[in-house]
Amino acid sequence: MKWYFKAFYQYFNFSGRARRKEFWVFFLTNIFIYWILTNLYRFTDADLTNVPYIFLAIILIPSIAVLLRRLHDSGKNGWNILFVFIPILGWFWLLILLILLGEPKLNKWGPYPKGITEN
Template sequence: MNWYLKVLKQYADFKGRARRKEYWMFTLFNIIFSGIAISLDNATGLAQMGVGPIYGLYALALLIPELAVAVRRLHDVGKKGIMLLVVLIPVIGSLWLLFLLVKDSDPNENAYGANPKLIPV
């Protein structure tokens, strides 16, 4: 949960680097909270075609932090944030982006800062 809150504190921070653990823990909690929001929409009868306003507001509120942590994650492996657009290439783009998001950090300092693994949390 601390990783999720860390990303929220860096709401629109597209600079620096994000550890693999930070990205994936944020993603895990985001999936859990999205499921809860969808369940609340369904339980209250607000859902239209499976989703409703509770999930819509949650997804809209977390759009910027999701992009920011993904860009910082790409910085951690030495890529520019624009590499997120590779997902627009059918199939291959999604697989390549997944590979970059799973890849381990550059062990040394790169153009985006020091290795976050060496910085105490």
């Protein structure tokens, strides 16, 4: 859970770098939470239709921030996020960038997040 909350601690930090672990734990945990929230209506009589949307509003900024930091770790700038507007190919390209290892050295966005540098 520390990796999940790390993204919230850096809520408005759009610079720097994020490890794959930080990004993917945050991303996959949010998908799981959203799935739970969208299925709550099955277990209660309360009107919970807005709860998933409130959750999405809460995670919007930290999601963008951790995504940009993840791109920085791969040596790419934040403008690469615009690939999401290219259907299928853009999503696939962005997914590849998010899966790739980060640059194992200092880059213009900071030191390697794992703390291991190339000699």
